Amino acid sequence: MKRRTLPAATALAATAALLLTACGGGGGGDNNKGNDKIAGANAGSGKSASPSASASSATDRPKISFPSDAKNVFEDQKTGDATKDAVLADSAMSVSSMDDAIFKGSTDTKALGFYNADKGLNAAITFVQGYINKNYTWIGETRYFDRKVTLSGDSQAYVTYCSDESKSFLKNKKTKKVDNTPTSADSYVLYHTSLAKNSRGVWQTTNIVSNRGDKACQP
Numbered sequence: 001m002k003r004r005t006l007p008a009a010t011a012l013a014a015t016a017a018l019l020l021t022a023c024g025g026g027g028g029g030d031n032n033k034g035n036d037k038i039a040g041a042n043a044g045s046g047k048s049a050s051p052s053a054s055a056s057s058a059t060d061r062p063k064i065s066f067p068s069d070a071k072n073v074f075e076d077q078k079t080g081d082a083t084k085d086a087v088l089a090d091s092a093m094s095v096s097s098m099d100d101a102i103f104k105g106s107t108d109t110k111a112l113g114f115y116n117a118d119k120g121l122n123a124a125i126t127f128v129q130g131y132i133n134k135n136y137t138w139i140g141e142t143r144y145f146d147r148k149v150t151l152s153g154d155s156q157a158y159v160t161y162c163s164d165e166s167k168s169f170l171k172n173k174k175t176k177k178v179d180n181t182p183t184s185a186d187s188y189v190l191y192h193t194s195l196a197k198n199s200r201g202v203w204q205t206t207n208i209v210s211n212r213g214d215k216a217c218q219p
Helices: 008-022 082-104 110-115 118-133
Strands: 072-073 136-152 155-171 188-199 202-213
Touching: 072 082, 082 110, 082 118, 082 136, 082 155, 082 188, 082 202, 110 118, 110 202, 118 136, 118 188, 118 202
Parallel strands: 072 136
Antiparallel strands: 136 155, 155 188, 188 202
């Protein structure tokens, strides 16, 4: 069984085309399948590890924690442009917020609504609820790479990135059984996301499209 993919949002078709043009579509270096994986800042090891990406400054950011057997690794965190770096950091936090909600077994977490809005929040809630309904969590390490930002004015941005789920696996909370799915093309996912900067300076993920098995992300 695959790790997970966010519900696909068809409304981002135009954005996806823009991102592919601006970023080259990519390869290597915020309602599709409810049992796949997503993103989060370098959510380290340790029971209360917090994502290490330096998100844009905002007060009272909610705490995000991962269990000791799960970790997200984010590459390409620094571009040399402060605004783009802030977008990438909050994009990663959006993913982390969904993982945090999965680990907590609740869609009513502060982080989920802090880093996601509009269609992005609806998709995040649906995604997390799919895990809860099936008593799933996940373990292992997921790598996010080839992350690229396109800015549109002062408060709109688009981010594309790939995920490598070859080392992360679904785990049933009740039975403790881990689904050790062999690595395949479906272990790699391409994401197109739209973000908007809110009044608190947080870049919230407002829409997302994912394509599992996309050749742009495969090694």
